[in-house]
Amino acid sequence: MAKVAPSLLSADFSRLGDEVRSVAAAGADLIHFDVMDGNFVPNITFGPMVLAAIRGATTLPFEAHLMIEDPVFFWKKFVDAGADAVGIHIENDIDHKGLICEIAAAGVLPYLVINPPTPIERLEPLLEFVPQVLVMTVNPGFGGQAFIPETLGKIERLAQLRRGRGLSFLIEVDGGINEKTAPAVRRAGADILVAGSYIFESDNYAARIESIR
Known part of the structure; x- marks a missing residue:
């Protein structure tokens, strides 16, 4: 059974606190907070002030997925705002190992x-x-x-590397997750499923969350 992380990218931005409370009550395991700066990706979403404003809506962990050009400068602002985990892209031109160690030293989960x-x-x-x-x-x-089918092989390869090296990192998957794609993703080795529109476009958050576990 996988954990489910609703992505606030698909929530109603005018009532984010209520949306967080609703998915928490519906059985979410954590909250996925997509941070976009308009440069690393062609969209702009939330800053740390928004995270801080809704942090009190639940005790569930918040993970800040940083799709930004300068995670080295900004990561701590999201931790100070209440993030429990910070995700950095391998595509960023940075010292990944150094930043991973910094984030971990702050008592926050780096991914x-x-x-x-x-x-x-x-x-x-x-x-x-x-x-x-x-x-x-x-x-x-x-x-x-829509889910890109070719990415299943990447999940499977990660799971193989985890087994082969005796490692214990969790595999999270984000993008096009619904009741049709979730079973294959879980079989490939995923532990956490991020879902946005599939959950938030429904009238029954609990049923949608349960359907992809």
Whole structure:
């Protein structure tokens, strides 16, 4: 059974606090907070002030997925706002190991994110240093996109590397998750499923969350 992380990218922005409370009551395990700066991806979403404003709506963990050009500068602002986990893209031109260690030293869970076109080999040298890896199964920037089937192989490869190296990092998957795609993603090795439009476009959040576990 996988954990489910509703993505606020597809929530009603005019009532984010209520949306967080609703998915928490519906059985969500954590809250996924998509941070976009309009440069790293062609969209702009939330800043740390928004996270701070809704942090009190639930005791569930918040993970801040940083789709931004300068995660080195901004990560701590999201931690100060209440993030329990911070995701950084392998595609960023930064010292990933150094930033992973900084985030962990702050008492927050660091995780790596990989986009669909990026080869899994980019992650391999860092897998022993992270407790979690997020595989994007759509190209980042917008919610409601269709799942890219070719990304299943990337999830399977990560699961193989985890077993082969005796590691324990969690595999999270984000993009096009619904009742049709979730079973294959879980079989491939995913532990956490991020879902946005599939949950928030429904009248029954609890049923949608349960259907992809």
